[in-house]
Amino acid sequence: MPQPSRFGLLRDPDFGRLFAATALGQLGDRIIFLALPLVAIVALKAEAFQVGLLTATTTAGSLLVGLPAGAWVDRVRKRTVMIGTDLVRALVLSTIPLAWWAGRLTVWWLYAVALVHGVLTVFFDVAYVSYLPHLVGRGSLVEGNARLSAIRSVTSISGPVVAGPLVGAVGAPATLLASSAGMALSGLLAATIRRREGRRPTPTERPRLRLEVTEGLKFVARHPVLRATVLGDAVFSLSLVMYQTMLLVFLERELRLGALGVGLILSGMGCGALLGALVAAKVARRIGQGPAIWLAPLVTCPLTGLMPLTRPGGDMVLYAAAVGLAALSLGGVVRVVAQSSLQQALTPDRLLGRMSATARFVSWGGLPLGGVLGGASGTAFGAPTTLWIGTVGMTLSFLPAFLSPLRTMTAPTLQDGGGRDEGPADDRQLSDAR
Template sequence: MTTDAATPGLWRNGPFLRLWTGQTASSVGTQLGGLAIPVLAVSVLQATPFQVGLLGAVQTAAFLVIGLPAGAWVDRWLKRRVMLFADLARAVVLASVPILFFAGVLSIWQLIIIGAIVGVASVFFDVAYQSYLPVLVAPTRLAEGNSKLETTGQLARVAGPAISGALLAIVRPAILVGIDALTFLFSFLALTAIRDREVAQPKADRQKLVTEIREGLSFVFHEPLLRRIVLTTSTTNLFGSLALTMIPILVLRQLDISPVVYGIGISIGAVGGLLGAMFSARIARAIGEGTAIPVSGVVAAIAIIGLALMSVFPGAAVPIFVVSEFLYSFAVLVYNIAQVTFRQRICPPRLLGRMNASIRFVVWGVLPIGGLASGLLSTAIGLEPTIIIGAVGSVLACAFVVFSPLLGMGRMPQHATTSP
């Protein structure tokens, strides 16, 4: 078996460094746009709670609608080429936001359509992206690769909202969305410089699309530990989106916190995610690779309860927001690095795209449902009760991994327990 010592480090892996560079720029831009778009919707276009919920829903609806076939297609195609097309598509549609805005014709419904197109491109990019890392990186370096990518992603989450919040004091939100488009273009250029040896799946080896989709789903749900992780992630995402979709309205409108303070608060909280990415491997060694998953899942769910408490203690809303964001980001990064590394490690290479797409379908496909339900519930019963329901549900969702062999497990399995 190849050891870490025998495998060249990632600092000398040119293709990985180019992927890393492009994704760092893209992550910064995504954070700029991620704050600018809800501010644009809430503060400029005066979106209703239902429209905000719909905007959040359409950005992830593609995972529910085309997530499964996307995985089978990605397994057939060259993954880098898929990412290139996705980056270019996102750059073009996001660049239309400032154009429409300064032409005086941008509406919330146009923003929702743009969000849907970006969501479709993101489905293909994300499935290809997580399936592409094992192409560039040796199996013994997967955890290191995921950690590096997540660390810079968290650095972007730290710097992005603070920069965005500061820029929102002097420029319009639509301009920040335009900057987001430029970062996707930069990512596109970085990916074009990568040279790899990936070969597209021969047509003779392809089966019917339905058969290939079924094979990916079967692998996910026949792996006992992976099945429990997917169930927890999916249920937590459902209830989490129910709560988190309404946080911008709660903070910006109901608690009357300025976009600048909101952005800075997210950045300070995101430091927790940066630390989670940096120390995830140490935490896994200290408490066990398996144990790290249920423990971090519970901490993330408790942090959502903290966000719900902002409306109960409005005088302390800003510090509660910062602390909750810190804990949530820290725990989510520890959780994600542990479970993504586990599933990349045990999955046969030919199933990577379908495995990742199947998981995304289940765990991200619930996000538009939660976002839409958030808008409808907020309209029917109010903002605070909706957020509380989402927070409590997130805690209960952790039962799948808490009451499982994961709790107390030191070393996670290195291979699949079922035949692919």
């Protein structure tokens, strides 16, 4: 038997196309992460609560369409959903610089674009997570997730580095054109993937939407491992959004770093994420997927408490705080790679979309609340206090996994509910993926 190449899945042309499409789409997404709030903060002089409401609007899609998105995605080709949502998101984002140049841009316009973009992102992410097992096979899920996390981490570094100077040179609204271009190219590249999924469901095989949604909810709620992962995610995500909502306000207004300085801090987070992607598979093999899921936040999240200790001119403390944010990203990627691979491995093919949507709904459904709470807390108590609240919440997110079978689980087994749907179509997909 030939020795596996160090390039692994990257030798597969279709995975390589998905890898490249991910790079372009994530680059656009990371530019949005910096530029969209700065449009509100710098260009429109928005208040802290308005910035929090913008964050809430961006993430409201998970609450609005999170559950039906999974049932709908399970009915159609995942690749088609990815292509369509990429292209439409690119079009929607391009309206912000156009409105700015026409003198018509308002914070309400930002809310509308953020909401539409967020809803489309829900469909994209559900399809993306559900598509990977079809593309690479279940035996390669950890490697596939790790490699895709690595490229997302690279864009986390390069995105702010690109966005910071662009915001300084052409302004935050115009910078969103780069995001639009990245997503459009991502969709076009995904269209070149040749491998197809199994047979498409026929109309007679499609039960009512409500029954499909209920089946996905019950599957996750009754599975002790899946239930623990989504509950931990819910606590972590709500706390992270509170933290992130005030992080940009803190860096821009209290530390007065400017767009370039903020971009460098966020790039440092990307460095931590890249390191996490490089070591995630090794950590999961060494200590097990379960322990990796709960140890990562317990070890890394407390370090985010260094940021609210920073004061203007305190360079050494700021450097340490930046390292703390990088550690947060490192731990987050290690957790997500182990967790996503385990969730995918434990779910039958026909339920992948609904499992992903249910997990996203539970764990991300509180994100709008996190944005509102972050903005309200920032207005009432100030940005530093809100950062402390976020730090405590993110650290406590380890508890659901620690109090579940994940505490000692090394890898999913058939007894844990793992496995795949039987049938020749699935056998052919796994054979092709190899």
